Amino acid sequence: MKNNYASPEDLRWKCYKCNIFLSVGPATLIYMGNKIKAQLPVCPQCGFVFISEELALGKMAEVEQILEDK
Amino acid sequence: MSKTVLIRLIHVAMKTEASPEYRVLSQTESLCPVCLEKIPAFRVTDGCDVYLEKHCESHGKFSAVIWRKDPSFEKWVKPKVPVQPPVCYSEITKGCPFDCGLCVLHRQITCTALLEITQRCNLNCKYCFASSEKSAVSDPDIKTIEFWFKRVKEAAPSSNIQLSGGEPSLRDDLSQIVEIGRQAGFGFIQLNTNGLRLAEEEDYAARLKEAGLASVFFQFDGLSDKTYLALRGQKLLAKKLLAIERCAKAGIGVVLVPMIVPGINVHEIGSILEFALKEYPGVRGIHFQPVSYFGRHPENIDNNNRITIPEIITALETQSNGMVRASDFRPPGCENALCSFNGKFLVMSGGHLKPLISENSSCCNKPIKADIGARQSITSVARQWSGIRAQRSGIGDQVDGCHGSERVGQKKEEEICDMDFDGFLDFVLTRSFSISGMAFQDIWNLDLERLKDCCIHTVSNDGRLIPFCAYNLTDSQNIPIYRGR
Numbered sequence: 001m002k003n004n005y006a007s008p009e010d011l012r013w014k015c016y017k018c019n020i021f022l023s024v025g026p027a028t029l030i031y032m033g034n035k036i037k038a039q040l041p042v043c044p045q046c047g048f049v050f051i052s053e054e055l056a057l058g059k060m061a062e063v064e065q066i067l068e069d070k
Numbered sequence: 071m072s073k074t075v076l077i078r079l080i081h082v083a084m085k086t087e088a089s090p091e092y093r094v095l096s097q098t099e100s101l102c103p104v105c106l107e108k109i110p111a112f113r114v115t116d117g118c119d120v121y122l123e124k125h126c127e128s129h130g131k132f133s134a135v136i137w138r139k140d141p142s143f144e145k146w147v148k149p150k151v152p153v154q155p156p157v158c159y160s161e162i163t164k165g166c167p168f169d170c171g172l173c174v175l176h177r178q179i180t181c182t183a184l185l186e187i188t189q190r191c192n193l194n195c196k197y198c199f200a201s202s203e204k205s206a207v208s209d210p211d212i213k214t215i216e217f218w219f220k221r222v223k224e225a226a227p228s229s230n231i232q233l234s235g236g237e238p239s240l241r242d243d244l245s246q247i248v249e250i251g252r253q254a255g256f257g258f259i260q261l262n263t264n265g266l267r268l269a270e271e272e273d274y275a276a277r278l279k280e281a282g283l284a285s286v287f288f289q290f291d292g293l294s295d296k297t298y299l300a301l302r303g304q305k306l307l308a309k310k311l312l313a314i315e316r317c318a319k320a321g322i323g324v325v326l327v328p329m330i331v332p333g334i335n336v337h338e339i340g341s342i343l344e345f346a347l348k349e350y351p352g353v354r355g356i357h358f359q360p361v362s363y364f365g366r367h368p369e370n371i372d373n374n375n376r377i378t379i380p381e382i383i384t385a386l387e388t389q390s391n392g393m394v395r396a397s398d399f400r401p402p403g404c405e406n407a408l409c410s411f412n413g414k415f416l417v418m419s420g421g422h423l424k425p426l427i428s429e430n431s432s433c434c435n436k437p438i439k440a441d442i443g444a445r446q447s448i449t450s451v452a453r454q455w456s457g458i459r460a461q462r463s464g465i466g467d468q469v470d471g472c473h474g475s476e477r478v479g480q481k482k483e484e485e486i487c488d489m490d491f492d493g494f495l496d497f498v499l500t501r502s503f504s505i506s507g508m509a510f511q512d513i514w515n516l517d518l519e520r521l522k523d524c525c526i527h528t529v530s531n532d533g534r535l536i537p538f539c540a541y542n543l544t545d546s547q548n549i550p551i552y553r554g555r
Contacts, residue, residue: 036491037488063495
């Protein structure tokens with residue numbers, strides 16, 4: 001089971017506010033009463049979470065669709 | 071229609087109007103059950119229940135109950151922005167509902183196309199919207215069926231398909247028809263069946279599965295032969311159970327479809343749910359159908375012989391001792407809100423259900439475009455009602471071939487809140503269960519707004535797409551306006 005959804009490319013991003021590189025850290029996402037925990041690129045200082053396009057249009061969209069449809 | 075029925079309907083109407091809390095909620099259009107003239111219709115309440123009332127100058131007033139008690143009628147809404155079907159096979163000449171095909175005034179695309187591949191049946195049910203019987207007109211040939219698939223493909227390429235009838239399994243070329251549908255590009259093909267042949271022939275389910283059948287829409291009215299005798303004229307329970315077992319073994323998803331009739335099987339709603347969960351994952355869901363009075367039916371059309379959507383939802387809560395709750399169910403995103411309800415659940419390791427969406431969360435209060443709702447429904451139905459094995463060969467590739475139900479099922483219930491994306495998808499795809507229901511319309515409660523929002527369309531002999539309730543509509547003398555014409 002893959003729990004780390006941060007790719008090496010994601011970690012080349014810097015947090016705009018803190019000006020430091022993102023690192024892999026725990027994040028909790030809640031949608032329609034369902035909680036998902038994953039390792040994502042986060043700013044180690046302010047905790048800002050980066051969601052890559054691949055994740056947003058991939059598995060995250062799939063989860064959203066399952067919860068929303070019908 | 072007998073005079074007794076007419077008098078009863080008028081009597082009910084007068085009683086409603088006499089209530090101090092009587093008020094008109096909204097207006098729509100309907101037809102006179104006797105002369106089929108288009109007339110205004112009103113959704114009215116007596117303070118508790120909701121009725122569709124209409125008055126024909128020639129044939130009097132009619133009132134049919136459409137909603138009883140809670141969940142509240144006025145809160146049961148899911149607004150949609152109408153969309154015109156991209157391909158319309160008919161032009162407007164007489165107006166709705168006489169030009170179905172669809173026409174440009176229709177407000178929803180096709181999510182499911184029904185192909186009636188035979189009018190013959192091996193049962194002679196007391197209630198049958200198709201009025202099917204043993205000796206009926208000859209079956210359409212393969213060329214005609216290919217033409218129907220082509221017409222659906224042109225008008226609604228991504229729709230789901232239901233093979234219906236009559237009893238489709240009476241055709242020895244059913245597997246071939248399923249293959250033709252798959253080759254035409256339809257990903258989800260479901261068989262609407264009474265299940266008798268599935269029980270009688272050991273390898274029949276496997277052959278249909280091999281041809282590409284994903285699911286059976288399985289007539290299943292209860293767990294007592296008394297119910298089958300009352301509704302189907304025969305003791306059928308043993309055969310039903312065997313057919314379910316064989317479909318499950320073959321990997322065909324089973325959707326139990328109980329027709330619910332007051333005085334006959336309302337009390338069995340809880341036991342049907344209990345049975346379905348026992349048969350999970352072979353049984354993927356239940357789809358309740360409150361009785362409607364079109365086609366062949368007993369001459370007892372009065373409001374006491376109707377059951378409405380909120381009553382089925384309430385019965386689900388009370389008869390499951392609160393395992394499912396009324397608040398777990400929502401109006402549909404595809405068809406008109408008054409046509410159906412649905413609830414999405416997860417089967418937990420103890421065999422009980424947990425709602426997938428928590429009570430207070432909602433993403434859906436804003437109007438959505440009708441075709442977006444339809445597309446979501448197409449995907450959702452195909453995902454939920456297919457056999458689990460079928461899913462795992464497609465969507466299941468994303469879960470690395472692991473056995474979600476064994477592995478994840480051993481987790482404690484609260485742990486599902488701590489899953490990652492893959493774990494969540496795996497769990498939902500392998501442990502989801504749906505409870506839904508659809509209230510069809512007959513000539514007495516026909517609401518043309520609902521009809522225009524319909525997404526389930528029967529293919530006519532000449533390849534038009536007719537909303538299901540229009541196709542099956544019969545007047546007070548049981549004469550159809552579309553079927554067989």
